[in-house]
Amino acid sequence: MSTSFVCEDLVSQVQKIQNQILEIENVLDNQCKTEKKIQSELKSYSLTFIDLYGNRTVNKYIDHEPINKVLKKYKKDYVSKYL
Known part of the structure; x- marks a missing residue:
């Protein structure tokens, strides 16, 4: 082999x-x-994102969601709209 x-x-x-x-x-x-x-x-957790201007965004996620998927979604939904 x-x-x-x-x-x-x-x-x-x-x-x-x-x-x-x-x-x-x-x-x-x-x-x-x-x-x-x-x-x-389902078990879940909250993540607080703070942008450059000090604005806080708190999102709730379910444990089965991988952190890299969560971060990609945040970048796609938030960063492209507001920064």
């Missing part, structure tokens, strides 16, 4: 896992949007 074959197989497995994670995130997001009761049952 060559090393390149093992690496390709490993990369393939990692990509499958990443796709499964994205699918699960999408299912949870869709359920949370449609059912408010589920939102209160």
Whole structure:
């Protein structure tokens, strides 16, 4: 068994896992949007963003959301509009 074959197989497995994670995130997001009761049952956290002018924005996120996705969404929604 060559090393390149093992690496390709490993990369393939990692990509499958990443796709499964994205699918699960999408299912949870869709359920949370449609059912408010589920939102209160899931663990969540709040992040406070402070811009250059001292304005605070507090957003609530559910634990299954990865921090990099949260930051990308904040940059897309807030930074492009106000700065």
